[in-house]
Amino acid sequence: MARKPVVKKLVSFLDVILEAPHPPTLEPPSETSRSLLNVPIHALLLIWSYFSFGLTRDVAGTMARMIPNLILLQIGYAYVLLSKGKTKRTKKKGRGNDNVLIYASLFVALVASIPIFSVLVLFGSPLYDHLKETYLLALHLSFLIIYPLLVVYQYDLEVWFNLATFNVDSLAQNPVYVSSVAAFVGAWLGVFPIPLDWDRPWQAWPITLLVGSYLGYFVGGVVHYFL
Template sequence: MPLVDPVTMSSSTPSKAASDAGKSSKDGHQQLHPVHPLSSPAASAVRHLQPVLLSGLFYARFGALVSDPVRTLQASLPLVAAVQVVYAFVSLPAAGSQTAKPARKPRPGEKKKVESTGPNPFIAIFLSVLLAALVTPIIHVVLVLFGAPFLTHVAHTLLCSAHVALLALFPLFYVHGVDAAAWLAIASAQAPLDEAYGGLVGGLLGAWLGAVPIPLDWDREWQKWPVTILCGLYAGYVLGKTIGGTLAFGNRMASANRSKNGGGGMPAQRPGATGKYNNFRGKTGVQNEAVTRHIVKN
C-alpha cells in the first residue's frame, strides 16, 4: 500500500480550495449577462419612440423650466413616469424572467394546469416605482454632498432627484430587481452595457457635466439650479441608452479579470527566479562562514 505524505496532502488541499474559490468568483462575475429587450414589434416600436418622447417633452417644457423650475418639474414628473412605465412594461423583461423555468408539457390524457412560468410584470412595475420613490431622498443627499444648495432650493433638488430616479434607476429596478450580485456589478462598473445600464451611465455622466456652467459668470437665466443638471441628465440618458443598446451592447467598462502585472501590484517573477535567488543566498552564506572561521583562526 503506497504511503501518503501528510504534508503534501495538507499543502495541496488549501491551494485547490483557493483555486476553486477563485474560479467560482470569476464565474460569478461572468454570470451577469446584458439584458436583451423584448423582440416583439410593439416592443421595438416603444423602444425607438421612448427617447423621442422624452427629448420632445423636455424641449417643449424648457422655457417653463427656466422660468419656474418647481412647477414645471412637478407637472412633468407624472408624464415622465408614464413614459418610463410603458417602456419598461412593453420593451424590457421583468426581473427573473430570463431564468424562469419553461412550462411543463402535459402528458397524454392529463388536464392542462395553469402554471406561473415567470414574474408578474405588474408587480415588477409597482415594486420598481416604489424603489424609485424610496431612493429619491438618497439621491437628494448625494446631490447636496456634491454641492447642491442645502438650506435653500430644497424642492428643486428633491424634484431633480425624482427625475434622476425615474430616468436612470427605474429601468434597472425593473430588469434586475433587488439582486445583490447584479447591483454589486453595477456599482463596481463591471456589469455589461445594455439599454438600462447605458442609460444610468449616460444620465449620471451628463448630470455631472451639466453642473459645469452653473458657476460661470455668464449671467444667463438658464444657469440657475437645477436647469443645466436636468439638461445633462436627459441628454446623457438618451445618448447612453442608445449607445448601450447598440454599439456598446455587452461591453464592460471595467474588466473583472485583471492582468497579473496590473493593479499596481508587484511584477510577476520569472520561472526559476526564486530558486536562483535561494541558491545565491546559500552560496553567499557558505562563503561568509568560511571567512569568519579564517578570521577566528588567525
C-alpha cells in the same frame, strides 16, 4: 462481528457532492434585444415639454408638474423592455408578475430619491436656497436612472454590486445600463455651465443638470444601438 465496508458509502457520498448544484455565481446581467424600441426617445420629448411648460420661469413648479408625465412614459418604456428583453425570469412568471415588478419598482424608486438627495447635498448642491429644486432633481434622477434598472435587473444584490462597479460586460450588454450611466455622466457635466457669468435663464439651479441627465439618457441608448 465483521465490520461493514465503507468504500461504497464513501463513493455514494462523493457522487452526491459532485452531482449537487454548485452555489450560484454572478452571471452577466440579462441582455435585451438590439432594437430601436429600446432607445429612450421619450427623453427628448420630456426635455421639450419642460421648456414648453416654463422650466426657466418656474423651475420647481415645472419639475413637480412633469413628474407624472415622466412616470407614465417610464412605465410604458418598462413594458417595452420586459417584452423585448431576455431576462432571467422563469417562463412561469407571466404578465401579472411583470405588473407587480413595474409598479413595485415605482415605490422603490421613490424611496431611492432620498439617498440620491443626500448624495447631491454632500457633493455641494444648494440646501437652504433651493431645497425643493434639489429634491425634485433627485426624484427625476431616481425615476430616470434607478427605476428602469430595477425593472430589468430586479432585486439581486450581487447583480447590483456588479452594476455599481461599472462592469464593462454589463455596460456593453444592456442599453438600460448604458443609458443610466450616460444619464449620470450628463448630470455631472451639467454642473459646469452654472457658475459661468452668462446670466442666462437656463443656468438656474438645477436646469442644466436635469437636461444633461435626460440628454445622456437618450444618447446612451443611441450609442448602445450602434455599438
